[in-house]
Amino acid sequence: ANQAPTNGTDRPSSNRRKHLKEADASSGTAIIVSNLFPIDRYYDASQKVLNAFEVSFEKRRLDDAYVYGMRYSTFCVNEITKHDYYKSTKFNQKRAVMNKQVTEVINKLEIVAGLMDAEEIIRETERKARLKRQKEEEMRRRQEKLEELQQRVNRQKHSAVVPNPTTNAENVQDSALAKLQRLNGPVEPPAISSSRVPSQSVSEKKDAEFEDSQQDPDGLIASSDDMPPPLLPPQADDEPEHSAPPSYQDIVNYFGPSNIQSTPIEESDVLSKPQNKKVTSKPKLSIRQYTAKAERERLRLQQERKILVSPLRTYQGRVRGSTNGCTVISATIASKHLETHGGVTDAHVCNVIDKECIPLLRSIRSKLGLHGDSLIIPSDVHDHMVDHNLLFQHKFVGAVGGNIVDNEHLGELYTLLAGTPGKTAHFKAGATFFFREHVVSILKFPTSPTEAVYDLVDSLPTCNGRGSRTRCMSLDALKVQMEWYTSHKFSESNCTYIEKNKWNDSMADFDPRVFQAFVWADLPKPSS
Numbered sequence: 001a002n003q004a005p006t007n008g009t010d011r012p013s014s015n016r017r018k019h020l021k022e023a024d025a026s027s028g029t030a031i032i033v034s035n036l037f038p039i040d041r042y043y044d045a046s047q048k049v050l051n052a053f054e055v056s057f058e059k060r061r062l063d064d065a066y067v068y069g070m071r072y073s074t075f076c077v078n079e080i081t082k083h084d085y086y087k088s089t090k091f092n093q094k095r096a097v098m099n100k101q102v103t104e105v106i107n108k109l110e111i112v113a114g115l116m117d118a119e120e121i122i123r124e125t126e127r128k129a130r131l132k133r134q135k136e137e138e139m140r141r142r143q144e145k146l147e148e149l150q151q152r153v154n155r156q157k158h159s160a161v162v163p164n165p166t167t168n169a170e171n172v173q174d175s176a177l178a179k180l181q182r183l184n185g186p187v188e189p190p191a192i193s194s195s196r197v198p199s200q201s202v203s204e205k206k207d208a209e210f211e212d213s214q215q216d217p218d219g220l221i222a223s224s225d226d227m228p229p230p231l232l233p234p235q236a237d238d239e240p241e242h243s244a245p246p247s248y249q250d251i252v253n254y255f256g257p258s259n260i261q262s263t264p265i266e267e268s269d270v271l272s273k274p275q276n277k278k279v280t281s282k283p284k285l286s287i288r289q290y291t292a293k294a295e296r297e298r299l300r301l302q303q304e305r306k307i308l309v310s311p312l313r314t315y316q317g318r319v320r321g322s323t324n325g326c327t328v329i330s331a332t333i334a335s336k337h338l339e340t341h342g343g344v345t346d347a348h349v350c351n352v353i354d355k356e357c358i359p360l361l362r363s364i365r366s367k368l369g370l371h372g373d374s375l376i377i378p379s380d381v382h383d384h385m386v387d388h389n390l391l392f393q394h395k396f397v398g399a400v401g402g403n404i405v406d407n408e409h410l411g412e413l414y415t416l417l418a419g420t421p422g423k424t425a426h427f428k429a430g431a432t433f434f435f436r437e438h439v440v441s442i443l444k445f446p447t448s449p450t451e452a453v454y455d456l457v458d459s460l461p462t463c464n465g466r467g468s469r470t471r472c473m474s475l476d477a478l479k480v481q482m483e484w485y486t487s488h489k490f491s492e493s494n495c496t497y498i499e500k501n502k503w504n505d506s507m508a509d510f511d512p513r514v515f516q517a518f519v520w521a522d523l524p525k526p527s528s
Contacts, residue, residue, distance in 0.1 A: 012124070013116035020067055031071075031079055035375040036327075036434045036516070037509050039085040043094050045509070046075055050101060057108055062116050069109045076102040084324075084374035287490065287498045290405060294483040306477045312467035314350045316459040321358040324375045326439040327432070328357045328364070329459045331381050333441040334430030335390050338522045343428060343445050346469065353459050353467065360384070378434055382518065395523050397429070401516040403503040404435060404486045409515075410479075416519040417444050417454070418475055425450060428522040435515040436489040442478070442517075454478040456485065486515070 033042060053068035076098050080086060086095065285293060301307040317323040332352045337344040364376055364384050385391040397416050402409030413433075419425035429444035441457040456470040456478070472478040490498070494512040501511070508514045 011113065011117055012120035013113060016063075016116055016120060017066060017113065020063060021070065024067055024071070031075055031510050032512060033079050033083050034437060034509070034514075035084045036377055036437065036439070038377055038379070039080070039083045039088075039091060040094075041509055042080050042083065043091075043098065046072060046080065046098070049075070050105065053105060053108075057112065060115070062112055062119070065112050066109065066116070069105050069112065073102050073105050073109065084370060085368070085377070087371065089369040287405065287487070287495050290483075291487040291490065294480065294487045297480045298484040301477050301480055306473045307481055308471045308473075309463060310346075310469050310471070311463040312346060312350055312353075312457075312459075312469060314353050315461035315465070315467040316353055316357075317461075319354045319358070321361065321372075322353060323373045325353075325357045325361045326459055327376045327378055327381045327434075328360045329353055330432040330439040330441040330457070331378075331385055331391065332356055332360065333457055334432055334443070334520055335385065337430045337441075337443045338395060338428055338520060344443060349457055349467075349469065375437070378432065378439070378516065378518065391520065392525070394525050395520045397519040397521045397523075399516065399518045401514065402505075402508070403511075403513045404515045405498075405513055406503065410482065413517045413519070414475060414479065417442065418452070419521065421450060424521060424523065425452075429519060430521075431517050431519045433515070433517045435486055436512070438489075440485075456481060 049068055049072045053065055053072055056062075056065035056068055080098075085091060298307060302309070316325050316329060322329070329352055333344060333349055336348050336352065340348060361376070364370075364380060365372065365374055367384075368374075368376070368380060370376070382391065386393055400409070400412040400416065402412075404410060413431065417429050417431060419427060419429065426446050426449045428446060431442040433440050433442055438458075438460065440459075441455075443455040443457065444452050445455070446452045452475070454472045454475065454477075456472070457467070458470075459467045462468060470481055472481050490512060497512055501507075503511065503513060
C-alpha cells in the first residue's frame with residue numbers, strides 16, 4: 001500500500017517543509033469525507049488537486065507543489081479509503097488509477113524536497129555572507145568612532161585651562177584612558193594610589209561630566225557587554241523564507257464538487273453570490289454562541305411541553321444486519337408514514353428498524369458490491385425504493401440542501417414540509433434528513449387545514465440507550481429542535497473550521513455544515 005511521504009529532520013529544508021505542514025494543518029480546512037456523498041465526487045475533486053500539483057511542479061513553484069502534493073497523497077492514502085464505497089467493485093478502475101497516481105506524486109514530492117534542500121543551502125550561504133559583510137561594516141564604523149573620540153580627547157587635553165597643571169593633566173589622562181579601555185573591552189581597573197583621596201573631587205566631577213557629554217553623542221557605540229548581535233537585513237518580498245501554504249479557497253476549483261469548472265478563479269469570485277442562491281449575511285452569533293442559544297431555546301420549549309422526547313423500544317444495530325442502516329430506515333419510515341392511515345406509529349417504527357430494513361439493506365449492498373455494514377448513499381436508496389414501489393415519484397415534493405446554520409437554506413425544507421396553504425398544507429408529509437454521517441426522519445401530522453405537529457425519528461441509541469421520537473407541537477418548535485439537533489453534532493474541529501471559513505457552495509461536499517433533505521407528501525396520483 002502507498003504511504004504518504006514523511007519529512008526527514010536532518011535535511012536543509014526540513015524546517016521549511018515543517019512550517020508548510022503546520023500552517024496547512026492549522027488553517028482549519030481539513031478535508032472531510034462523507035459516506036452520504038457519492039465517492040465519484042471525491043475522485044473528481046482529487047484529480048483537480050493533482051492537476052494543481054502538476055502545474056506547480058512543472059513551474060517549480062516548490063512551496064505550492066509541496067502543499068498540493070501532500071494534500072493529494074494524504075487524501076488518497078488516509079481519507080478517501082474511509083468511504084464505504086472505496087472497495088466497491090464498481091470503482092475498481094478509479095481506485096487502480098488513483099493508486100498509480102499517488103505513487104508518482106510521492107516520488108515527485110521527493111524531487112521537490114531535494115530542490116528545496118538546494119534552495120535552502122543557497123539561502124544559508126547568502127545569509128552567512130550577509131552576516132559577514134554586516135559584521136565587517138560594524139567593525140569599520142566602530143574603528144572610525146574610536147579614532148574620532150581619540151582626536152576629541154587629544155584636542156580637549158591640549159586646549160583645557162586648568163589652575164593646577166600637574167593634577168588636572170593627570171586627571172584628563174586618567175579619564176581618556178578609562179574611556180578608551182571601555183571602548184576596547186573590559187580590563188582590570190588601575191590601582192589606586194594610597195596618596196589619592198577616595199572621595200570625589202571637583203576635578204573628578206568635571207571629568208565625569210566630560211565623559212557623559214562626549215561618550216557616544218550619536219548613539220552608535222556601546223560596550224561589548226551591551227552590544228546586541230547584528231540584525232539580519234529585511235527579507236526581500238520576492239524571496240520569503242517560508243511562504244504560507246495556499247488555502248483551499250484559493251484552489252476551490254481544484255477541490256470542489258465534480259460539477260465545478262476547473263479553470264482558475266479569483267478570490268472575489270469564490271466569495272461572490274452563488275448561482276441561484278442569495279448571498280447570506282454573516283451570522284451575528286458565533287457557532288458556539290449559536291449552539292448555546294439552541295440549547296436554551298430547546299430547554300424552554302421542553303419545559304412548556306412544546307417539545308416532547310420519548311424513547312423507542314429498539315435502535316439500529318440491536319438486531320444483526322441493521323447496523324449503519326439509517327438511510328434505508330429513515331426512507332422506509334417516511335414511506336410507511338405516507339402509506340399508513342393516520343400516520344406511522346411507534347410499533348411501525350420499531351418493526352422497520354428491527355425487521356423490514358434488513359432485507360432491503362442486504363439487497364442494495366449486494367447490488368452495489370458493498371460490505372455488510374457499509375453506509376449507503378441516499379440516491380442509491382431512493383432509486384431502489386422507487387424501482388420497487390416503496391416510494392412513489394408522484395409523491396416526491398423536492399430536495400433541498402446547503403448550510404445548516406443558514407436560516408434561508410434550512411427554511412426551504414420547512415416550506416416544503418408545511419406545504420402550500422389551501423392546496424397541499426393539509427397532506428401528510430415525510431422527509432429524510434442527512435447530516436453529519438447520519439439520517440433521520442421528519443414526519444408531518446396535520447391537525448387542521450393550517451396546523452400540524454412534527455416528529456423527528458432517530459434510530460441511533462441516543463435516548464437512554466434506545467432510539468427516540470421527538471414530537472414538536474408546531475413548525476416553530478421543529479425549527480428549535482432542528483437547531484439543537486444539528487448544532488450539537490459539531491465537534492471542536494468542526495467549530496474551528498466554521499469559524500475560519502465562510503460558507504461556499506462549491507466547497508459544500510467538504511464542509512461540516514452541509515445538509516441534504518428529500519421531502520415526500522401524500523399527494524394524490526395525477527390522472528393520466
